[in-house]
């Protein structure tokens with residue numbers, strides 16, 4: 001704060017502080033409080049608002065637990081978000097290791113630029129691009145057929161496959177950067193020491209590099225998991241008829257049934273249950289919250 | 295078990311820069327061999343070539359007579375102690391030490407027992423379950439040694455392992471390292487830019503400069519019979535006179551300098567008529583009230599420093615060159631005072647005429 005004062009003077013600093021405060025309060029905190037409050041209220045015709053039926057209850061939350069379909073959708077959303085997280089890890093770990101310990105320093109800015117450029121394109125467009133790429137008569141099948149790798153076109157967008165591909169593509173960088181930072185901070189001599197003591201490459205990774213990268217893996221995983229479970233665009237665009245994402249149900253409540261109250265309850269349930277799930281997983285892997293914050 | 299290491303005209307290139315230039319030396323099994331040289335002369339590069347992290351651009355490295363070409367570090371019978379030790383901070387001390395055994399599939403109980411045994415060897419018996427971060431510098435040092443010894447290497451490679459320690463501990467660890475080497479009989483290849491360390495610990499020392507091996511000899515010969523100006527000036531203190539070789543008789547020669555003409559020993563490859571330098575160790579200078587013998591320089595004492603076991607005397611000759619003498623503090627020598635006019639005299643056998651550049655001295659060398 002003192003730094004800011006020195007650099008920008010009193011007026012500008014005040015303007016910054018007020019604007020940031022406004023943004024956080026009015027655009028983030030207040031809407032959430034509003035939704036939170038309403039998630040406990042029944043969905044009533046306007047005439048009955050404020051009437052005897054307009055009391056706080058857990059009914060909206062219980063709706064979820066009374067609906068086996070919604071529970072199952074939630075279950076699969078969590079499972080497939082975990083799958084997405086794991087695939088992101090499988091892709092990002094070797095890449096992060098390569099970038100931080102193997103590749104030539106001079107190439108790094110170039111590689112990072114290439115990784116970043118797709119982020120400049122809106123998520124809608126990127127997901128839609130995948131919709132085209134993965135289409136039955138799309139370019140992916142065409143090239144695979146052309147190369148003779150497959151004989152018949154593959155139906156990519158079936159079950160959760162399209163959603164998984166889309167989510168991995170959209171969020172893999174959120175895994176890559178924490179991993180890159182974590183591995184980057186490992187003293188290269190430790191990797192060499194392990195090899196010098198006779199360790200094959202996989203044991204060096206297992207005993208030295210992975211344990212060191214654990215906080216990075218954890219924060220990357222939390223981000224990818226939460227973003228995936230909360231994603232609405234990708235599932236909307238890339239889901240097939242037999243795959244539903246939990247966010248789509250929230251959307252249905254809010255926009256199709258116009259029942260914002262139950263929708264909010266579902267949204268908070270998603271947040272709470274995912275947080276519980278993440279905490280449980282972190283406990284299993286013995287990761288502390290303070291590790292991630294580092 | 296220990297193995298010898300042969301370097302056969304080994305070179306290392308980084309781009310167009312030659313970091314190690316035609317180094318040839320045969321290190322014997324069980325020997326304590328030191329590479330001594332200033333910062334950046336290629337010592338670490340040699341060690342990394344022996345352990346297998348870089349391959350030589352030319353030449354052959356043999357360990358125990360076997361060509362190491364194409365062998366990865368995890369296939370070589372060497373263990374490297376890194377300049378920064380590179381202990382694994384997330385493992386307790388005993389797992390650090392037992393890591394090499396874990397890799398070799400030794401079961402946990404045996405690993406633990408062996409780790410405790412090695413902790414005894416390095417005199418750190420109660421540290422098995424401590425975290426690395428809990429140890430002091432000297433203790434970490436010992437753990438690193440134990441970790442390297444655990445894999446029973448035939449050759450231990452040590453990259454300035456004592457440089458991070460304070461003076462007292464450094465001197466203690468010197469003796470300790472030497473003792474461990476004697477006890478285990480493993481070949482030690484030790485890297486340092488500290489001449490005291492190299493001379494005190496080694497069976498033989500290889501002095502390096504700019505990637506080239508300047509001289510390989512036992513510590514005594516390195517100090518007493520340096521092969522060239524670099525070795526003479528890098529190891530120990532000197533009075534240096536620039537001049538020209540005039541007449542030679544036997545192993546002595548007459549050498550004309552700005553401070554007078556002296557008689558001194560001819561170094562290797564120095565011949566009549568050559569421009570060269572005369573090197574005279576301060577401890578070989580005698581102080582005399584009057585001129586005496588062939589080698590005598592009239593000087594005025596400028597400074598006298600009492601160093602405890604010896605007295606260091608700075609003086610200036612007629613030409614203004616600063617000269618240094620050391621007198622033992624044995625009570626027999628009269629200690630001069632600043633301003634005294636004396637003669638520095640020396641025996642021609644104790645001064646040597648050498649060619650080659652002199653070393654730019656490190657601050658801490």
Ligand SMILES: Nc1ncnc2c1ncn2[C@@H]1O[C@H](COP(=O)(O)OP(=O)(O)OP(=O)(O)O)[C@@H](O)[C@H]1O
Pocket residue numbers: 308311313331332333334335336337338339340487
């Ligand atoms: N990977 C590398 N790429 C380019 N040049 C290098 C590399 N490694 C070392 N060098 C250069 O090679 C020379 C020798 O380096 P080396 O690390 O062997 O020196 P050293 O004798 O161990 O020095 P110090 O006592 O400072 O550790 C140095 O000039 C260094 O800049």
Ligand SMILES: [Mg+2]
Pocket residue numbers: 337338339377453
């Ligand atoms: Mg070095």
